[in-house]
Amino acid sequence: MKKQMTAETSSSSPSLAQDTNHDTRRHELIVAAFQLIAEKGFEGLRIREVAARVAINIGTLYYYFPTKEGLIQGVVDYLVQHIVTIQAPAALQEVKTPRDELHQHFCNLVYELRETPDVFRVLGELLLRANRDTTISPILQETDENWSHYLVSLLTRGIKDRLFRADLDPQITARTLMSFFKGIPLQLGIQTSEVEKAVDQLENWLLA
Amino acid sequence: MKKQMTAETSSSSPSLAQDTNHDTRRHELIVAAFQLIAEKGFEGLRIREVAARVAINIGTLYYYFPTKEGLIQGVVDYLVQHIVTIQAPAALQEVKTPRDELHQHFCNLVYELRETPDVFRVLGELLLRANRDTTISPILQETDENWSHYLVSLLTRGIKDRLFRADLDPQITARTLMSFFKGIPLQLGIQTSEVEKAVDQLENWLLA
Amino acid sequence: MKKQMTAETSSSSPSLAQDTNHDTRRHELIVAAFQLIAEKGFEGLRIREVAARVAINIGTLYYYFPTKEGLIQGVVDYLVQHIVTIQAPAALQEVKTPRDELHQHFCNLVYELRETPDVFRVLGELLLRANRDTTISPILQETDENWSHYLVSLLTRGIKDRLFRADLDPQITARTLMSFFKGIPLQLGIQTSEVEKAVDQLENWLLA
Amino acid sequence: MKKQMTAETSSSSPSLAQDTNHDTRRHELIVAAFQLIAEKGFEGLRIREVAARVAINIGTLYYYFPTKEGLIQGVVDYLVQHIVTIQAPAALQEVKTPRDELHQHFCNLVYELRETPDVFRVLGELLLRANRDTTISPILQETDENWSHYLVSLLTRGIKDRLFRADLDPQITARTLMSFFKGIPLQLGIQTSEVEKAVDQLENWLLA
DNA sequence: TATGAATGAGCCTTCATTCAT
DNA sequence: GATGAATGAAGGCTCATTCAT
Numbered sequence: 001m002k003k004q005m006t007a008e009t010s011s012s013s014p015s016l017a018q019d020t021n022h023d024t025r026r027h028e029l030i031v032a033a034f035q036l037i038a039e040k041g042f043e044g045l046r047i048r049e050v051a052a053r054v055a056i057n058i059g060t061l062y063y064y065f066p067t068k069e070g071l072i073q074g075v076v077d078y079l080v081q082h083i084v085t086i087q088a089p090a091a092l093q094e095v096k097t098p099r100d101e102l103h104q105h106f107c108n109l110v111y112e113l114r115e116t117p118d119v120f121r122v123l124g125e126l127l128l129r130a131n132r133d134t135t136i137s138p139i140l141q142e143t144d145e146n147w148s149h150y151l152v153s154l155l156t157r158g159i160k161d162r163l164f165r166a167d168l169d170p171q172i173t174a175r176t177l178m179s180f181f182k183g184i185p186l187q188l189g190i191q192t193s194e195v196e197k198a199v200d201q202l203e204n205w206l207l208a
Numbered sequence: 209m210k211k212q213m214t215a216e217t218s219s220s221s222p223s224l225a226q227d228t229n230h231d232t233r234r235h236e237l238i239v240a241a242f243q244l245i246a247e248k249g250f251e252g253l254r255i256r257e258v259a260a261r262v263a264i265n266i267g268t269l270y271y272y273f274p275t276k277e278g279l280i281q282g283v284v285d286y287l288v289q290h291i292v293t294i295q296a297p298a299a300l301q302e303v304k305t306p307r308d309e310l311h312q313h314f315c316n317l318v319y320e321l322r323e324t325p326d327v328f329r330v331l332g333e334l335l336l337r338a339n340r341d342t343t344i345s346p347i348l349q350e351t352d353e354n355w356s357h358y359l360v361s362l363l364t365r366g367i368k369d370r371l372f373r374a375d376l377d378p379q380i381t382a383r384t385l386m387s388f389f390k391g392i393p394l395q396l397g398i399q400t401s402e403v404e405k406a407v408d409q410l411e412n413w414l415l416a
Numbered sequence: 417m418k419k420q421m422t423a424e425t426s427s428s429s430p431s432l433a434q435d436t437n438h439d440t441r442r443h444e445l446i447v448a449a450f451q452l453i454a455e456k457g458f459e460g461l462r463i464r465e466v467a468a469r470v471a472i473n474i475g476t477l478y479y480y481f482p483t484k485e486g487l488i489q490g491v492v493d494y495l496v497q498h499i500v501t502i503q504a505p506a507a508l509q510e511v512k513t514p515r516d517e518l519h520q521h522f523c524n525l526v527y528e529l530r531e532t533p534d535v536f537r538v539l540g541e542l543l544l545r546a547n548r549d550t551t552i553s554p555i556l557q558e559t560d561e562n563w564s565h566y567l568v569s570l571l572t573r574g575i576k577d578r579l580f581r582a583d584l585d586p587q588i589t590a591r592t593l594m595s596f597f598k599g600i601p602l603q604l605g606i607q608t609s610e611v612e613k614a615v616d617q618l619e620n621w622l623l624a
Numbered sequence: 625m626k627k628q629m630t631a632e633t634s635s636s637s638p639s640l641a642q643d644t645n646h647d648t649r650r651h652e653l654i655v656a657a658f659q660l661i662a663e664k665g666f667e668g669l670r671i672r673e674v675a676a677r678v679a680i681n682i683g684t685l686y687y688y689f690p691t692k693e694g695l696i697q698g699v700v701d702y703l704v705q706h707i708v709t710i711q712a713p714a715a716l717q718e719v720k721t722p723r724d725e726l727h728q729h730f731c732n733l734v735y736e737l738r739e740t741p742d743v744f745r746v747l748g749e750l751l752l753r754a755n756r757d758t759t760i761s762p763i764l765q766e767t768d769e770n771w772s773h774y775l776v777s778l779l780t781r782g783i784k785d786r787l788f789r790a791d792l793d794p795q796i797t798a799r800t801l802m803s804f805f806k807g808i809p810l811q812l813g814i815q816t817s818e819v820e821k822a823v824d825q826l827e828n829w830l831l832a
Numbered sequence: 833t834a835t836g837a838a839t840g841a842g843c844c845t846t847c848a849t850t851c852a853t
Numbered sequence: 854g855a856t857g858a859a860t861g862a863a864g865g866c867t868c869a870t871t872c873a874t
Contacts, residue, residue: 043251127394183391205413459667543810599807602751621829
């Protein structure tokens, strides 16, 4: 209940302003932790260094996150929030055809893949981690299901509109596309241009 | 330097027997390390526990692997060896058409994905790790390139034979397929049957 | 410096009311600290938890007790006050014989031992602590001496009145009785009924 | 199974000698920990200082005691062993009368109380601790019961032999005596001579 | 008075690695 | 080759205390 404030609400009420400060610090810590993970992996995440990067005392960090696990959880939420924002941007422009919407969705993904590759790499580690860490497993699973649902509905509509191949299994195709995008950060020396071409070709394969 | 062999191993070629013993131990340690990584991730790999699982003293382990990095390197080689064996099995039956060979290749991958999922999960972690660990980067990159070359040649032949779509870009398609397979271990609740269907559909998209 | 009292406490003498409030808070904190010690021992006493139990901020606690040592001192005073109140209750009815008075004294002790065993356990820890903590040593020593004096005078009178054995050394007997009572909280599985019987028998041993 | 070796058994067998070394170190650590507790209480026990006093590395200490709790347990065993040795020394000279044996027992206790007062102080803390620490509770309880049994049997025999008062309740008397001895370390400024006199007088009270 | 935030010292524990035997 | 013991450098976390508001 401390969240969801926009900047313009900072009125005379001190407690609200405090909350903003509090959340700001929390966010700073989460971002620092994320960057550290991106640089050195989960195994290289050191509470001490996170605190150092935000230039606060270790004890203070523990004031915001009582445990390392909590901080990691914060990073997970942050990343999930990030991709959730990407995945459903089309809601604003519903006038498009499913084909255009899928195209837009792919463009968004490619854009983010290029601009914030770290996010995807860390998400990859998270996904792998989910097999042994029941804390992060459910939230990632849910996010995945939402993504899947979104793609399935898009594909189903596209097939009905005879935009996509009639022999497409929406469920399976969604899985295929997700697997493809998840695998991209695991490509070692790949160029962004190659990714774009691959996505284009893939789109093409779906067409009727 | 080699002295004091236990009586029963003294065969006609003692040095060979020793080497075999030596290699056996090394292999045991590598497998133990791999399993540990599969269970607890790279961050959960403890030299002590590897030694314990093979029931030898830590000091003895250091005789085989002078450093933890060396042991990890051993695991990397072991895994790479594993997938290399998968990726080029068709060499034995060159009579097939490119389409059949690709199908066989996919079947092999799916089979291994189901039988030894741990291998792929750990490989995924390795791939992610390669971005910051220059030790494992080159070997994985090389393996990847070999895989890519194999697929490209297969696709090129298939296109020439009019088995695959004429508009296929072999290079890009190879990347697409690799990305798809790499992304599979990152699918959280996926069933093997779904993977099989996805692969079938994908194969279908390639056809002329 | 004193400002902003809540409306309902503004009586005719505000400073007095404040003092009362102040003392009330202090007392609450002391009691909370005592309970914490009783539950988890001195080593388990956490300033933070004391504050939490009284539902105030840590900083506020420091307003009442500028140091942890001070709070502990408060607990010591509180406990000493408790036992002092027990030890000299007979002052009210001086008509009794020494024997009756000693009996009454023992009854009081047994009663408190049963009703507030925590007090005695913590006092035990305090007594042990006194060997290395010169802060609490004097006050406990003084209390002990008062107790000893009280018993000695009682015994002396009783001997003179031929109620107690003539061969009793009052000083030594007092010490014996005190040691006995102090040792009771160190009995692990003892029942109150056993304590009562032991006290009865002990009383009997003193009789002429 | 590593214990129970006497010095003269150190033969050529290296493993046996090692065991002795191992146990010696363990014992050194336990003694150091005990002294630290005696000086600063349980709350003042610092693993680092224990290691420093034995002049070994902290990590090495953890080689012998994987946890602080384990070291404390070792101290508990050490102390219990100490008092057990005191409490039943008369077994060697069974010719004595119960009265003499009890006298001897008291003398032993007083002797130890004077020579190793720390042991009793720490035992006192242990007894108090037992109320919240279920780890040490059973072992102390058992020791207590053994002591009680010993006293009861002694008293019972003495009563039958008409050496002790006929109206003595052995069970209750045993408890009384134990309580008395346990309370001695809680006497702040008491002299050994006073303890001796108190014990003498107490013995006297038991006589027929 | 009251509070949220901050601090620094320190504690328990882990772990890769080394070494003498 | 094998073992038990040792080491030092962290790392996660706690806690009494302080400070600005």
